[in-house]
Structures are given as C-alpha cells and as structure tokens.
Amino acid sequence: MLTGEVRNKIDKIWSDIWAGGITNPLTVIEQLTYLMFIRSLDEKELENESLEALSGQSAAKIFPQDEEGQSMRWSRFKTKDSRIIYEIVGTKVFPFIKTMNGGRDASAFSRYMQDAMFLVPTPQVLQKMITGLDELYEHDIQDLDMQGDLYEYMLGKLSTAGQNGQFRTPKHIRDMMVRLAAPAPGETICDPACGTAGFLVSSAEYVRERHEAEMTGEQWEHFAGGMFAGFDTDRTMLRLSAMNLMLHSITHPHIEYVDSVSKQNHTASAYDVVLANPPFTGTVDAESIHDNLKAVTDTKKTELLFVALFLRILRKGGRCACIVPDGVLFGSTKAHKALRKELVENHQLQAVISMPSGVFKPYAGVSTAVLVFTKTGAGGTDKVWFYDMKADGYSLDDKRTPIKANDIPDILARFHNLAGETDRRPTEASFLVDKSAIVENGYDLSINKYKEVVYEKVEYDAPAVILSRLDELDLKIASKKEELRGLLCE
Template sequence: MGTRHVITGELKSRIDRVWDAFWSGGISNPLEVIEQITYLLFIKRLDEIETRELKKAGRFPNAQVTLRFGADEQELRWSRFKGLDPETMFKTVAHKVFPYLQQLGGDGSTYSHHMRDARFTIPSPALLDRVVTMLDTLPMEDRDTKGDLYEYMLSKIATAGHNGQFRTSRHIIQLMVEMTAPRPGDRICDPACGTAGFLVEANEYVRRVHPEVLHDAGQREHFHQKMFHGFDFDGTMLRIGSMNMLLHGVESPDIRYRDSLAESVSGDAGEYSLILANPPFAGSLDYESTSKDLQRVVKTKKTELLFLALFLRLLRTGGRAAVIVPDGVLFGSSKAHKELRRMLVEDHKLDGVVKLPSGTFKPYSGVSTAILFFTKTNSGGTDHVWFYEVTADGWSLDDKRTPLLPAEKLGPGAALTDDEHAKNNLPDALARWARRDGDELQRARTEQSFCVPKADIVEQGYDLSLNRYKEIVHEEVEHRSPLDILADLERLEAEIQQGMTDLKAMLG
C-alpha cells in the first residue's frame, strides 16, 4: 500500500482562510462553497488547456488543435481576468465568464455537460478577488497534490447532506477497494456516487497496483473513458464528483444524471464488472416511482433492498460487488428482505459480510451497517460465507471521530502490532479476507472472523447477522458460597443499625 502524500498544514490553512472568507462573505453552506470553487477550478483549467493547445499550434503548424476561446473571448480567460481590479473582474466573471460556461455543454465532455446550470453566487468583488488569488497560487501541477487538496475541501462537507447523502470515510472506501482489488479491464460503477469517493479510490488503486494501464494506448483509453461510471440525481454532486475525478487524473469518466431506482435498467443491465457503493438508506419509495425492472426482482418500497436488486441487474455475470447496507438488510423479516438474501445465497455467490462498528458513519448517522461482498453468478456457488466483526476502525467511535493512531497506521494497508490492531482492525480484515478459502475455514466461531457453511445459513432462514453465528466464550467465574455472602450482609446490617442508634442518640 503506497504511502499517501499528506498535504502540508500550510496548504490546509490557505484553504481554511478561503473558507473563512466565504463564511464572512455570507456563504456558509459548505456545498455551495465547494461548488463555487469547483466552477473557478474548471475555468482555470480551460485556460491551462487553451495555453497548451496554443503552444502546440505554435510548434506544429499542421497539428490538430482545439481552441475554445475566440479572438473576442480572450478576456474570459483566467490568465487575463485574474489581473483585473476586483470590480472589473467581478463584472467580467458574472456577466461574461459564467454565460460562456453555461453554453459549453456541446463539446461532449462530462465536465462541460455538468456546467450547463452553473450559477455564480459569490456576492462581492472583494471575495472573488481573494478566492481567485488563492486558487491561482495553489500548486495544481501535481496530480496527487491536486487530488488531495480537493479531498481536503470535500472533507469540509461534514454536515449531513441532503437526501440522506453523506461522505463515506476514506478508510472504509479503501478497505472495500483493496478487498475487491480492481483490475485494468474492469468497468466499475457506483450508482449512488455522490462526490465519487469510491471511483477516485479505485482509480488510485489501479494506478498503484497496475501502473501498466497508463503505458499501453488501448488500456489507457479504457482507463480514461470506459472504466469509471457514477450516477447521481443531484446536479451539485455530479459537478463535484466529475471535478474530483478530473483532479485525480481521470480525463473523461462517465459521471451522469440518473435516478437509479426510478429509471429502467435495461440499457445498462449487465454492463459492469465491479460495483462499489454506499447507497442512501433514506426510507421507502412509492411503487409508482420505482423502476418496473427492479420491482420484478423484488417487490418492495425499501430503498436499500431496491439498490441491491439494482446492483444485481447492473452486474455482468461473474461481476462482483462490495456495498454498504444497514444492519436491517441482514436480518429483516419481511418477505422482500428474506427473498433478497435467499437470492444472494442461492442464485449467486455471497462471499462475505463485514460488520462495521455502529459509530462508523458518525457524526452523520448512528445507523449500524455492514459491507456485503457478493459475485453475480446466476448459478449459485455459495459454499460458505466469511464473517468479520470490525470493532475498531482506527478512529474514535463518538461524534468527534478523532484518529486513535498516527496517520501512517490508519487505513487497511498499515503494518500494525497486536496492540495497535485493537485500535484498527482493517489491516487484519484485509489479510484474513485473502485467506477466506484457506485457513480461515478452520477458525472457531468464537474468533473475530470465521466461516459459516451455506447449510447453516439456509437453516437460519438466510439470516446474515454475525451475532446469529458467533459463539461467545463465557469465562469460568469463582463464586463465593451463599452463606458467606449472607454473613457479610448480616454484618453490614448490624453496622447500619448501630449507626442509626448512634445518630439518634446525638440528635436526642
């Protein structure tokens, strides 16, 4: 697991200062701040591409170049307007640059497409001037720094999002990515992608473990254009998710508007070889607004069950999934709950259930969750299911979620001592997952991880809650004899009586 570069405190404090500037300028919703910064980063990037293309044209007169700014549009370029006085810059950006952004959609790239309804909401010339100056001096040349700077900004969306969305912690995403080990030929999909955290992490994993994808022309094209797919029905999330991918070095991921549970799946059915997701568990939908394709798989109004049905439809045969579900999915007793679990065990291959501690998603949500790992086979294949109980994920399980270990000891790739394992179980979970068909089969059900044969799961009505199978070791406790205890009680009683008599005498 390569070391992650951590951006310096100095860079963080520069971003914090811009944040404070937005705050004092009257924009306090972190999502809106990120959105405005995202537009400006996009505008800056357009200028950088233009400069690159102009250089190319200068060096190779016959080369094909794509210029986006006409002779009369030069004032719209970042390099031009950033030097203007705040008033003039404000007028240029509000009345010329943003209208230009909104009509860009025609060039077919995902980013331009998501800019069509871009709204400029920075309220004053002074604030715009500060933000432009700060973004202009951020070191955005290096992919890792760029990506980490944007991630740091995204970490500020710490308040619960709307429609039950919230960011999945980076270390949980890393665990799921490491456990599913994306391959160069995969087509990866997150049907509830939000800020695209799963896709970003999968991209980092593939670059690290399969560096050859960026050297071979065919593989490189697949990587930039066909590997990453994210759907969301929130325009802000699509813009942020697209920019997140772009800054992490993926040129044109397929990040698009889709109301995943409402639209027909037929166009995308069987398209993907890996699904990574933490879908919203926001209650129930009306049958009318739910895709008939999904109702045919399982008749339910519960979003978490509909998402599981969707994942099974989207996966190609042999495709695999790692998805976060609320605990209720594991043991819910409704017909739909049972049927879905039966399908996973009987019709496909249920690989594993990783129970997460209930504070994992604080402060957004205290709901208990688990990660389900399964492979779509359409022909069964579950012979045993591997269970792992994560009791510590490296962070305190209260609302503060403070790290319990130094940065290099967090996440699933850290090398830990036994004492440190007690504070971060993720590296152990990853190591044992790799041995789930080997020595893990021998582990007793009193251990932190163990395997359960399919027959036992069938017998329990397809219940997948870890506690149903875990055996608790009761320690032998030495008890004193009841007569001893009674004698003690009599002695105490006598002392109390004596005390009360003494007290009465004093008060006499």
C-alpha cells in the first residue's frame, strides 16, 4: 500500500501536469503509465545486462544496440536538457514502444498501443514528470505490485472510478487464490475481467517458483504466450495488462477487447484455470447477455453472470478461484439460488472462504468471499469447506498497515489437506459442511448459516454484594477528599 508521503509525491506530479495544460484525468494517467513503462523497459534491460555479465551467455536485448537505440533508454536521457528529452521521447521512444514485438498483429501489446498518443504538451512538463517518477521509483516504489498501487491511486482521481468495480485485488489475496488453484506449466489460465492482469502475473510468478527447474522448452514457449488469457472492455486496462505481462516475460498473451458476458463472447470449454475478481456493481443490458449464461442464472447482475461464465469457459475438470460479494452466497432471488444450485448439484464446490470487509480498503469496504470449485458437469459436491478469515496480515482500516495476525498460511495448509478437516467443529475457524445441510438451507453458502458461536457463561455477584462494594468505594473517596482538603489548608 502507498504511504501518505508517496501519495503526496504523486499529487505533486499530477499538479505539475495539470498546470501544464493536461486537464483530462484519464489522459494524465495514460501519459504517466507510458513513462512508467518506458522506465521499466530500461530497468529490465539493466537486469538482462547484469545476468549476461554474470553468466557469460548473451541475453535478448530490448533496445537496438546502436547509438540511437541506446539513446532511447531512460537512464541515458533522463539527465539531458528538457528539449532534448522531449525530442527523444516524442520522436524516438514513443514510436519505438508502439511497434515493439514487430508489427501490428505480433502481440497484444503492439495491438493495443496502436491508438496510443504522446500528449505531453511541453518539454518542461515532461521533465517534471520524469524527475518526479524517477524519485518515486528510486526511493518509494520497490516492485511492480507497488506500481499497480500507484496506478490505482491515480485511478481514484477519476470521477467515475469504482463505479464498475474496477479495484485491483491486493497481491497477497491474488497469491492466495493462485495457490488454491495451483496452476501447472502445461495448463491455460484465464481472467475474463483482467484489468491490469494481476491474476495472470501472480500465476506466472507461481508457475516459475514451483516449476521453473523442470519446465521443458515447449512449456516455456507455452508460458511466453498461449498459457495466459485475459479479457476486458477498457482499452486503457488492456494496454496496462499487456505492458505488465511483457515485463514478466509473457510476450504473446491472449489479451482481447471483449465484453465477457455478452453475445460477442462464445468462448467455451477453453481453459484449465480461471482466476478472477469480476465487477460487483451495476447491471448489463439484458439484450446483450449471452443466452447460455441466462440459462444458468436469469439475471442482469454482473456478479452472478460472471460465475456462470467461469463454468462455461472452463474445460471439464478445470478449476476456478474467484471473488464474489457476500450477496452471491445468500441472496434470495431466483437467480441467486439457481446459480448456487448449479455449483452444488452439477459441479464440485470445494470451498467458501469468507473474507473480512476491510480487505479492499481504502478503495471499497464490501464484504466478500472466495469461491473455489471444479467444473465437472456431473456433480461431485459431497462436503463444502468453510473458512472464516479474520485477518489477512494487514490492518482492516483505510491505512492497511502490516500486522502479525494472518490467516492465509493456515487457509492454504488446511485447504490442501481437507482430509484433516473432518473432525473440525463448526465453532472453529474452518469446518466441513455436508451437501445435504446446504440443500436443506436452500443452497445458502453464507458461513454464518453453519458456524456455531459458543457463548461463555458469565456469573455475576448478587446485587447486594455489588452495592456493598459501592458503599466501600464511596467511603474511600470521601476519606481521600477530606485528606486532600487538609493538605490544601496547611
């Protein structure tokens, strides 16, 4: 999370851009994002050069190796005169990043950069942006995830921010969900509401961490492209996600401009793993919703339609870990009940992890849960595992400062050993619930429906005893007051 000091620095950069004549907040965000990416390219090139020096093996280069190509690197031009910087960025660097990976259809990045424009008005404004960003990166922004936090803070300056549920999932929650789904090297992973591609990046990090030593050449080729897919209806988000994935060595992801729940999206039985935090708010035009989604849950609510979509796009045996608002778990409408019945009766619902409402602060205070299920098309739900998460390692206020209390390691350990949960009682943090009990409760998946609260019996003294104690206290107070008066009169 960003500190107050970092936010003040971002506000200063924002003010400088605003004073320079860029008054559209979205334009400000886009121009800053391009510069963040340009700087990140140079950082990655420096890493490659260090590895090359250590290993003695040549590494692929991002920038051309001639003098002009090297002049486009952030570290080479950032200290030059503002007019020279403006010329280099506007006439060399920006056209270069728009055509990276060779041509219009070569990559998701080049595809979504085609309509990008360099709109910084003057050399002075550009220099202030570069100086401000450089100071942020050198002193405050440690990793790409904090870069995502920076973007979200800027998004908060838009008057429309959040109306479509566009809030980035915190990295530790994404990492937990990836570990619940446990994607493998040969599988395909999709986020149909990808935003800045956070889930895809976390999945890539997990696969590398767990399987890097054993991956074959074919699997690495799959990793660089076809393994990852994401859809969104915001072209700015698609550019951001393409940039983010490129910097994680995923050069040809399947990133598409698609309204995932509409009739234009016919994807079915295509992916092994779905990881997502779909939009929670708003509805969509009933006429545009794909008919096979309405067959599962006849509604215009996006949070229900997306879960139905996950079932459709998964292959049989495919796994999903997704975030849903609590209303999905206990909503009483016909559409809510139909979706929960579909999960329990026709597929294998494995887990419902209830999260505290502060997880998405300061962006939103909604209560949410993580659903984990496997598409079977033939049932398979026997028992559902419930976990009542109380802490995620951060305070649950707007500041979200790190704390010691953290249930995530316990969640992961217990989920991957559900056989050991058999004897757990509903009074504990986690427990199993029989399918029959869920059916009896109208497919209600709220943990409070099954959790038992133990109240400790408290015995109080008789009223006469309490009154006598109060009399004793009154006498002591009177005595002390007399003693104080005597001291004052001396």
